[in-house]
Amino acid sequence: MTKILDGKILAQKIKLEIKQQVANLTKRKPKLAVIIIGDDLASQMYVHTKIKACQTCDIDGQVIALDKSANQTEVISHIERLNNDSTIDGILVQLPLPKHLDMLTIINTITIDKDVDGLTNINAGRLLQGDKQTMLPCTVKGILELLTYYKILIKGQNVTIINDSNIVGKPLGLLLNNMGATVSVAHKLTKDLFAYTKNADIICTATGVHNIINNKQVKPGVTIIDIAINYTGPNKKLVGDVNFMEMAKVAGAITPVPGGVGPMTIAILLTNLMTCYELNNK
């Protein structure tokens, strides 16, 4: 019987707990600041979803929308102002940024205790060091919570991650390695992907290529964590990297798309914000 790793229901549970935590606060409410630069539609949609999630939990959300021509100094000065604003608990810069901006410098300007996305170099370095203080990137922590909640064994397991981004693949690899998994990080240049997927007990995939692997290219009983958001067919149906119905015939556990990693990423943003709130109100 294939286990469905339902992220929607777990995310609901997490948000409910946060709403109760917020209701019990005696001081001011937590507040998230989101900086969005330019007019990318997908980015605007993501920001909207994040702010709406805040509202569900009675968390304040502020959007700072900058023109696509905003320069580096302008963006940095916004972040510095938010760093120094004691009513702001978390700062999130919606990615991707317009090409003329230096992403790393901008991200690394966020003060460590407000790094709600866990993307600064200090938090990334803490993760490498196995420092429990690290703030994990939302998607990475969302996957960890899913695996933990649904009791998927990590220690000693072979994990193949098909994605090597700073936000997903690299931090997820370090996290699972720290937890005792043997981790392979594959990507576009990988020459024999299926050798890695066939050997894996857990596959985490975020390629944006629907059907990147099929159920003959995995081990029976494998856990599939599908992180991708793809639109397919004339009706632009939302799908992941794998064909859910086909893969479920072979997998031991699998996340649906939608309703798997996606809602978890949003819920964990609020979890991280609550951690930032505590750090900023010590």
Next chain:
Amino acid sequence: MTKILDGKILAQKIKLEIKQQVANLTKRKPKLAVIIIGDDLASQMYVHTKIKACQTCDIDGQVIALDKSANQTEVISHIERLNNDSTIDGILVQLPLPKHLDMLTIINTITIDKDVDGLTNINAGRLLQGDKQTMLPCTVKGILELLTYYKILIKGQNVTIINDSNIVGKPLGLLLNNMGATVSVAHKLTKDLFAYTKNADIICTATGVHNIINNKQVKPGVTIIDIAINYTGPNKKLVGDVNFMEMAKVAGAITPVPGGVGPMTIAILLTNLMTCYELNNK
């Protein structure tokens, strides 16, 4: 014909270049401070080797030897003093530390521009981010220099690293991943090590277990980077993780032990120190 990745000769070349750079400096000489805590014999030997390497290149080396009972505050205050001392370019804390000390807090106290060992969380995070400003850990950069000098292809290759430490396995994995390799990080809990070694174009091993893999467990033509320092037999002969003569029959390229990664690690410490010197004299 198996290529021998001679680290001794490359290290000599690097040290000669540094000696010339130092001779051409118009300001003060570069200076390394090494903190050693306790009386571990191997640690004392390593510190001695590092200071001697400095002397070969006319670099000043200062050893701060603390008693094994030194407490956290004492160690931190030494580092802070060195951070603020403008005549010190690099600060190295010899590992391992006595168990009562908090290693991460101590390492992360080193100011970023004097982090000659590349072990602080900021430098580790920069590495994850692919930030070129990162200071690589000496062994990791030593391996990179060996692979580069001897023209071993990295991009698109399958790499298996048998070590998942903060100093070797994890940063080496990120570095080679950033360079386009498909990287697997294996360790003590890996259940089918040979599946990973047989699939690898490059194997980097640092387990401390002599003969951890033999020449039947690798692909013909593989590059072997042997990072280990093991002593074997009644005469305590220095060997690596692999049997050099046996592995050389199958490998396309291989580092000897001694004379491979070891001397490179020491030479790169000086390279990193020169980078710190430039950062501190901007």
